[in-house]
Amino acid sequence: MIPAAFDYVRASSVDDALRLLAEHGDDAKLLAGGHSLIPMMKLRLAAPAVLIDIAGIPQLDGIAASGGRVTIGALTKHAALAASDDLRKHAPALWDAANDLGDPQVRNRGTIGGASAHGDPSADYPAVLQALDATFTLAGKGGTREIRAAEFFLGMFETALGANELLTRIAFDAAPNSAYVKFHHPASHYAVVGAAVVLTLSGGTIAAARVAITGIGDAAFRAGGVESALQGVNPNDAVAVKAATAGAARGVQARADTFASASYRAAMADVFAARAVAKAASAR
């Protein structure tokens, strides 16, 4: 499969990338790891006239954890996240997701920024980053702006990123009691259903919970009902957790495909949310 012809340019810095975006307008697309964009171009679902390769921009790669805050550059690869001890300690949910994403070769190329910007409804990070209540930094012509994960993922392949904006980094508070579990598609490894949970524990019960689900609807979402039902629950009490996580996908239009029906997806949202709660409680 041969993509449509395009021009290729490399950006040397964030400013350079923004300049190139402004110069080429709607015809241009940013290229990071290429592991969503290139398959789409080969299928001619995308045919940008210009590719701006941002993979070589040095300032955007890396993980920093200090003072209870974790900051990740947009170009950080899945493999680097999966191998990070800092992440395993401070945000096991994201570490889980990175380790269970795709396969080794995909993890060696794909980036957290690309996976977020792409907005795939079956991608893992959109759920994890919402549960972590992450903040996205977007650079544009007029400077940078910050936006919370819940406002970033808008719909199927739709995010709050403007056409001439670049996602530069993602930051969140450390969440040692967090976990991500997914039912992965056996061929693609994408999430049929994935649940991310961040818990604040106090004296053996859940003081606060953030729960986000991916794979079900047009975009990953926070399961607000489950979050409030989990308050005061002992996370090791399987019956109570099961009751609290029931109806995790309530109010969401579940998708159906040849692999899983809508009702099956919704039922699995409950099951995987409960498993993620148990795993998050035993993290640390």
Next chain:
Amino acid sequence: MQIDLTVNGKQTFIDVEPRLLLVHALRDSLNLTGTHVGCDTSSCGACTVLLDGVSVKSCTVFAVQASGHEVTTIEGIGTADSLHPMQEAFWTAHGLQCGYCTTGMIVSAVDLLKRNPDPSDDEIRAGLEGNLCRCTGYENIVKAVRAAGAAMRAGDPRHSVNELMPIHPPTVEPPPSGEAIIPQQLQEAKV
């Protein structure tokens, strides 16, 4: 546009269209046909090469992205005269049947052992998740990687592979009647 690729240690300059995939640059421009195209949809891993030392699917990388970087293909892993312990182990442990997936499988397995020199069987299977084989059922591939790991940890690659392998390389017995000639070498078959 002109790109600068270091392939198997040798710097080469080739002129490519930006849309040329790395796998096609390797196969068609550089005649390195050991790297195969299986699915062409980023799934099977037949096209796996090392890019700056880590495994990637070369059907999902544009050649221009690799400009200024180092690529290692199966041809750079070992040669027919001097097989890499992983190649030797795939041969000895029957880690292949048709061979289509094998070059990508070996490149991935080499990358796996670099990161984890003594993987468990589960770790071998997880490490090769990006490579599909339609023939073997994977059992002997896992055996091969295990044997190559043992050989590489032991130092002298070739000998230790054979010693550690429970299965021996196929030997051809001469026919009792002497009617058929079974060449042992390619050279014999030609005369």
